[in-house]
Amino acid sequence: MSGLHGSGTGTRVVIVGGGFGGLSAARALRREGVEVSLVDRRNFHLFQPLLYQVATGALSPANIATPFRWALRRHRNIDVVLGEVTGFDVAGRRVLVGEEALTYDHLIVAAGATHSYFGKDWQDLAPGLKTIEDATEIRSRVLLAFERADRETDPEKQAALLTFVIVGAGPTGVELAGALSEISQHTLKNDFRHIRPENAKVILVDAVDRVVASYPPELSESAARSLRDLGVDILVETRVTEIEPGQVTLDTRGESRTLPCATVLWAAGVQASPLGSLLADQTQTTIDRAGRLPVEPDLTLAGFPEISVIGDLASFSHGVERPLPGVAPVAMQQGQYAARRIESIAAGKPPPPVFRYRNRGTLATIGRARAIADFGRFRSTGFPAWLIWLFVHVMELTQAESRILVLTQWAWSYLTYNRSARLITNGAPRRD
Amino acid sequence: MSGLHGSGTGTRVVIVGGGFGGLSAARALRREGVEVSLVDRRNFHLFQPLLYQVATGALSPANIATPFRWALRRHRNIDVVLGEVTGFDVAGRRVLVGEEALTYDHLIVAAGATHSYFGKDWQDLAPGLKTIEDATEIRSRVLLAFERADRETDPEKQAALLTFVIVGAGPTGVELAGALSEISQHTLKNDFRHIRPENAKVILVDAVDRVVASYPPELSESAARSLRDLGVDILVETRVTEIEPGQVTLDTRGESRTLPCATVLWAAGVQASPLGSLLADQTQTTIDRAGRLPVEPDLTLAGFPEISVIGDLASFSHGVERPLPGVAPVAMQQGQYAARRIESIAAGKPPPPVFRYRNRGTLATIGRARAIADFGRFRSTGFPAWLIWLFVHVMELTQAESRILVLTQWAWSYLTYNRSARLITNGAPRRD
Numbered sequence: 001m002s003g004l005h006g007s008g009t010g011t012r013v014v015i016v017g018g019g020f021g022g023l024s025a026a027r028a029l030r031r032e033g034v035e036v037s038l039v040d041r042r043n044f045h046l047f048q049p050l051l052y053q054v055a056t057g058a059l060s061p062a063n064i065a066t067p068f069r070w071a072l073r074r075h076r077n078i079d080v081v082l083g084e085v086t087g088f089d090v091a092g093r094r095v096l097v098g099e100e101a102l103t104y105d106h107l108i109v110a111a112g113a114t115h116s117y118f119g120k121d122w123q124d125l126a127p128g129l130k131t132i133e134d135a136t137e138i139r140s141r142v143l144l145a146f147e148r149a150d151r152e153t154d155p156e157k158q159a160a161l162l163t164f165v166i167v168g169a170g171p172t173g174v175e176l177a178g179a180l181s182e183i184s185q186h187t188l189k190n191d192f193r194h195i196r197p198e199n200a201k202v203i204l205v206d207a208v209d210r211v212v213a214s215y216p217p218e219l220s221e222s223a224a225r226s227l228r229d230l231g232v233d234i235l236v237e238t239r240v241t242e243i244e245p246g247q248v249t250l251d252t253r254g255e256s257r258t259l260p261c262a263t264v265l266w267a268a269g270v271q272a273s274p275l276g277s278l279l280a281d282q283t284q285t286t287i288d289r290a291g292r293l294p295v296e297p298d299l300t301l302a303g304f305p306e307i308s309v310i311g312d313l314a315s316f317s318h319g320v321e322r323p324l325p326g327v328a329p330v331a332m333q334q335g336q337y338a339a340r341r342i343e344s345i346a347a348g349k350p351p352p353p354v355f356r357y358r359n360r361g362t363l364a365t366i367g368r369a370r371a372i373a374d375f376g377r378f379r380s381t382g383f384p385a386w387l388i389w390l391f392v393h394v395m396e397l398t399q400a401e402s403r404i405l406v407l408t409q410w411a412w413s414y415l416t417y418n419r420s421a422r423l424i425t426n427g428a429p430r431r432d
Numbered sequence: 433m434s435g436l437h438g439s440g441t442g443t444r445v446v447i448v449g450g451g452f453g454g455l456s457a458a459r460a461l462r463r464e465g466v467e468v469s470l471v472d473r474r475n476f477h478l479f480q481p482l483l484y485q486v487a488t489g490a491l492s493p494a495n496i497a498t499p500f501r502w503a504l505r506r507h508r509n510i511d512v513v514l515g516e517v518t519g520f521d522v523a524g525r526r527v528l529v530g531e532e533a534l535t536y537d538h539l540i541v542a543a544g545a546t547h548s549y550f551g552k553d554w555q556d557l558a559p560g561l562k563t564i565e566d567a568t569e570i571r572s573r574v575l576l577a578f579e580r581a582d583r584e585t586d587p588e589k590q591a592a593l594l595t596f597v598i599v600g601a602g603p604t605g606v607e608l609a610g611a612l613s614e615i616s617q618h619t620l621k622n623d624f625r626h627i628r629p630e631n632a633k634v635i636l637v638d639a640v641d642r643v644v645a646s647y648p649p650e651l652s653e654s655a656a657r658s659l660r661d662l663g664v665d666i667l668v669e670t671r672v673t674e675i676e677p678g679q680v681t682l683d684t685r686g687e688s689r690t691l692p693c694a695t696v697l698w699a700a701g702v703q704a705s706p707l708g709s710l711l712a713d714q715t716q717t718t719i720d721r722a723g724r725l726p727v728e729p730d731l732t733l734a735g736f737p738e739i740s741v742i743g744d745l746a747s748f749s750h751g752v753e754r755p756l757p758g759v760a761p762v763a764m765q766q767g768q769y770a771a772r773r774i775e776s777i778a779a780g781k782p783p784p785p786v787f788r789y790r791n792r793g794t795l796a797t798i799g800r801a802r803a804i805a806d807f808g809r810f811r812s813t814g815f816p817a818w819l820i821w822l823f824v825h826v827m828e829l830t831q832a833e834s835r836i837l838v839l840t841q842w843a844w845s846y847l848t849y850n851r852s853a854r855l856i857t858n859g860a861p862r863r864d
Contacts, residue, residue, distance in 0.1 A: 042856065043575060043579065043854075043855065043856045044855050044856075060492035060493065060494045060495070060853075061492065061855060061857065062492045062853035062855055063492070065855050067854050067855070069620070069623035069624070070623070070854075073622050073623060076625075079625045079626075081583065082576075082579040082583075082856075083583070100583065132855070132857055133857065143475060144514075147475065147514040151513065151514075151515070151532065188501070190505050191501035191502070191505060192501070193508075193511045194511075404840060404844070405837060405840060405841060408836060408837060408840060409837060412836070421492075421494035422475075422476075422499050422502075423475065423476050423493060423494055423497050423499070423564070424474065424475045424476075424514075425493065425564055425565065
């Protein structure tokens, strides 16, 4: 069915993936005559930085998801395509979406990343946090562990049910650990008759020697202090060597031990989308160990000026100490750059020669009222950092309605420690 | 593990099911010395009258679900048990929940009802609307139909994708039809590039000769008028004789025809929970055609004064023209009665002899600003009825937070026709 839909006379742009990179590219392509197709497997953009709030029952999926068609309703030049990209034909300049083929003059690939279990088969034993379904699955597992502990009469099994291990102490791991700890300390405090949820153990494990190692050491120190205040056990220089049902084996500086534990959550490795290697095969590009495609200073693939790769799928290492990290601000700025470049070319003007990342700062939250903020020269911790975090995240939510709802819900949760979205839905029986 | 948890010296009450009946019974059992176990397969009470709002993307599951532990946090005499009831031992006065057995002095069975497909295997072809998962499944199917229509180039297939048949014109069917029609007329109006969502057909089918036949004829007439104004096709005296993928066969007064149609929703038959027949076997009770257990004037089973059956599972026909309908007010009043009766017996006082249903009125909504209300002598239609409907439903939501959030969300949807919770989640691919 190639080219059946919209093959006008203008410049045809196909964007693969509607995360932070793809969506900001789509929004920036407003020039008349530029026709855009945005392809995604889902019908919504996901505000991933708040996904851990869904996993811990504070927010509902719809609070952090914006339907693409709503987000782009005023962009009459954009055609949203719900579908799975199955391949590329770079010679014919086509993207294959099931039976359909979308032709392009310019292609922006922003397919993102998924978890990496370093070759282990731990997916089902230790779910990660990338999708809405991941978040509701984690929410269900955590709540079910408390429910089962309440009915369990064997003290050892009960202790294992009340032990939560989080693998990876990056921002996601730290945020999850803080939220989990608060749930057991406050939210569930009076909920059970046979257990004391505040006895639950939350253990945060990382192979390196400090938490949030991408931040400056003093912010790591502050984060660790906040986590300990919340009752989180931090195990640094510790690798997970085995995960089995009901237990996890840890190795701390060569010393091994096995920990009974019913719930393991994965916040460690990241692997670029498999679409990266499909594209690499067709363009004779060599992907790196994390599956990312090295890009030119203008974000294109070497020898393919019509193909831009942005976001978590791209490895950009021009004029920077180390490749840019896989975070939302990088992806968004790359999306905007790629769009500007294409519009310049379409207008017959010289494109901006080099992408430059402007680091406007990074933020991570720990529990309900603490955070760390790194804006280069300006750093902040504790409650002030949390207020900045709150402001930035709520303002960035793409739907005005979501902002109001999320603020209402947070105000309520903040005052009452209530987490109303604590529904066990996945895996539970559906009907009689 | 019989009796391992909580077998004190007081009166032991086990409640099976935490719907409107079971939850109101639990809440009413506040007498000291009365120990209650509330058993449910889910960890939350579901406000079913608003489930169609989740199915049509206006509300999130958490808006209409209240975790039992939260709802009952101040009831220290209630033990919430998350689990599936697998059987009864009425001689030993025990309820079996997996490996566990809960002993009782009094048993309240409020296990509710599920869909009935009249013996047909149409479950997957025409999902019904009883659970959160049903609602998100319907939401996904409806939205996917529009998405697929947008990519479809064969006009006939496109028309089938834009045809929605709702089987059953009771309150749920009418509410679904009204909401679906509004989605196509307003919410999705500018969302697509290759279809006009307002051309979608919503067809409401019922075997009897008018919609919402449980209401007085003039209210049915008003509901039908409102539905037609919204563009809904109403087919009365029409039975569904076959449902196949992509088409449905209808029989109108003996005349048969086949309609191409990608989405069929089921709002017709209701069947009592299978727990009913388990209980009937043990008590030599004969269930009726809908699987319900006939109860005595005091809601107990004949010969078993310690077993009350309430809500959709009970058939109550004492002093009423026809058996009480399976609606929330009946279940709630029965729950309160059963609780009062048990507390009287526990206190050594004579129990209230007979359950009497006080009909305080019924309400159904049609679209965003119309409803029908039947309060016996006082009847109302249109916008005034809708305001009553809004007030009653929002006030009945059990969490204060939900009330605020639902009102905010509705105010927003009302002003903008936006339905932000239109996420396609079930069945979609989970990750790379």
